[in-house]
Amino acid sequence: MFVLAESNALYVGDQIFYLVSFIILALLVWHFAWKPVTDMMQKRADKIANDIDTAEESRQLAEKLAAQRQEELNGSKAEAAQIVEEAKKSGESQRAQIVATAQADAQTMKEQARQDAEQARENALRGAKDDVANLSIEIATKLVQKQLNAEDQQALIDSYIEGLVKHES
């Protein structure tokens, strides 16, 4: 062959030697270097992809938690306002109730006092009336005993009692 400038023969033996040694080299390097290295590279690629996914997941989780916390915070604010409102309302109502009770008590007591006074007045009046009647009868008896007869006396007493009744009413 004209291309074999340096070599003066076609070394078929060399070709076979290189072919065989290249194949052996390829097999050895495959087993000892290529496979572990590419496995490790694949593992790393998987890990990175996995990490990206995990990061995305944890980011979403954190966002969700933050939103939840914000919501809870808002809820607790509203709740606090509601509690204050309720306390105010219940205080108000309690106050109103106390005032009403006090007023009712005072009213009752006033009424009782008034009734008592009325009763006392009535009793006193009744007693006085009886006394006055008895006294006036006694006086009248003593006065008229001498001047009047029985008939006139009776008329006088009747008129007097009538006057008493009228007075009383």
Add this chain to the structure above:
Amino acid sequence: MGGDAYTFELFGLTFNWTNLISGTIICLFVFFLCYGLSRNLQMKPTKGQNLIEWLVDFTNGITRSQMSAGESAKYSYFIFILFIFLFVSNQFGLIFHFGWNGHEYFKSPTADPVITLTFSLLCVTLSHFAGMAQHGMKGYLKEFVSPFTLFLPIKIVEEFSNFLTLGLRIFGNIYAGELLLGLIGQVAFSHGIWTLPIGLALEIVWQGFSVFIGAIQAYVFVTLTSVIFLGR
């Protein structure tokens, strides 16, 4: 570039000592390089692991830029080991070039067309198998007459040109690099002490450029290999 090839015969096959020694040393070097870099693998990579992972990413990038992710995963290892082997082969000849008694014992195997054509033949043959595995026998054969039957001779010629250009491109570059290194070396010693500094400076420049060429050629070789795989 010392003299005749240092050959011997075994089982009716011709062997070249230079290539056998160089190939063995490079295979051992590549193996221990990969083995050493892939020890103590961790989730968080450290020194050596970073380097080999960068290499893996780099060669994966070559295939992934040509094919879909699922398809490239099938070829990415072949591209990886091919790239490392060729890169180390290209660079080793620049650093160590050992000859004795008119025989070379160690040089870049990629400076020998027999070796580069072996690798290009390997790639082209594998690509044929890949085509058969992917499209089935019928789909694979149909590729030769698409878009129409007139393309059949062109496609057949293309197979041979793929094989030849792939192998000869890397051979030409690396061989020329080593040849010129040798010539500059001869210039350096041609007129005694006066040409030494000039020769040394030229040698340094050319060696730096050859490192660059070696890297580029390894890259081009695997890129074109993945293109051939894609063509199936």
